[in-house]
Amino acid sequence: MIVGTGGTTGRPKGVMLTGTNIETMTALTLMSYPWPERPARPTYLALAPLTHAAGVLCFPVLASGGSVVIMRTPDVGAFLELVAAERVTHTFLPPTLIYMVLDHPALQTTDLSSLQCFWYGAAPMSSRRLEEALTRIGPVMAQLFGQTEAPMMISTMSPRDHFRPDGSVAHERLSSAGRPAPLVTVSIMDDDGRLLPDGERGEIVVRSSLVMRGYYKNPEATAEASAHGWHHTGDIGYLSAEPGDEGFLHIVDRAKDMVITGGFNVYSTEVEQALMAHPAVADCAVIGLPDEKWGERLTAVLQLRPGQSVTPEEVQAFVKERIGSVKTPKQVEVWDDLPRSKVGKVLKTEIKQVLGAS
The missing domain is CATH 2.30.38.10 (Luciferase; Domain 3)
Known part of the structure; x- marks a missing residue:
C-alpha cells in the first residue's frame, strides 16, 4: 500500500508499505496490549479518516476476528454513546479529542466498563490530562508511538505500564512514549x-x-x-x-519544531507540557517566529477551556515558575481554535503563516 504522510511540515510524501510491514505492526499490537479472552472478540471504534492510525489499527482487530464500528465525523457525544451501545473494547483518539472527551458532560454518566484498551498517540499528550483520563475514563489508556514510515508501533505503553506495582500512577512515565516494541531496535x-x-x-x-520500503x-x-x-x-x-x-x-x-532563541535550544514539547498544566488551557502550540533580538521569538498559541480567561503575563509567570525564563514564551496568543489536520495534529505551519503575516 502507498500511504500519504501527514503533510504537517510540507507536501505529503507517498510511503511504500509492504505486507511484511503490516504483519509486523499487527503482531506487535497483539503482543503489546490487552485483548478479550477467547471466545470473546474485540470491538473497535474507529474514528475516520481511516488513512492513518485509526485505519491500520483495524488490522489486528480483524486478525482477532473482531468487529469495527466506524464513525465518519468527530462527535464526542456520539463517540461516548457508541462506546456504551456497542460494548467497545478498543478505540483510538488523538490527544486533542481525548481532551474534548474529558470535558464532555456525558462522560460522568456513560458506561465505559467494556473498554480494555484506549489508545492515544499521533501527538504529545499532556501528562496532567493523561492522569485525569486514567481516573475518569479508567485504567485502560494505552500509548503508541510510530509514524507512517514505521506504522504505529515503534514503542508501546500498555495500560499496566501507566502504573507502578503497588497500583499508584507512574508519574515519571506519563511523559514517555513507552518502551521500544519487541521486534524493533x-x-x-x-x-x-x-x-x-x-x-x-x-x-x-x-x-x-516495521520500516517502510521507501518513499x-x-x-x-x-x-x-x-x-x-x-x-x-x-x-x-x-x-x-x-x-x-x-x-x-x-x-x-x-527536530523541525525546535526553537533556537537567544542562542539556546528550546524544545517546544517541553514548553507545551508546562502550558498544558495550567487549568485554563485546553490545548496549545509553541513555535518560533523570526526576531531581530532573539533570532527566534518563542511564541505560544493557546486554546482555552470553555468559560476560562487568562492574560499573557499570567501564562508567562506560570511557565517561568516551572521551567525557567529561557523557556518562557515571549509572545502569548489566545485563539478560539487551533488549525488541525484530519488526524488531529496541530498544524504549526498554518499558525506560523498567520502570525508571520500579522
Missing part, C-alpha cells in the same frame, strides 16, 4: 551518525521489519531517511537510564 543518534548512550539526546532512529518515486528522500543504515524518524529524544524508568523512550520534540 531503537537507538539515539547524533548528527554525525554516532549512536549515543542512554540519557543523551539525539535523533530517534529505528531498525525493524514512492523519491529516492533522495528515501536515502536521507535511511542514512547510516537506520531509519531516521525526525524526532529528538532519549532512552531513560533513571531507576524505575529504565529503557523508556522519551520524545523531546520534532
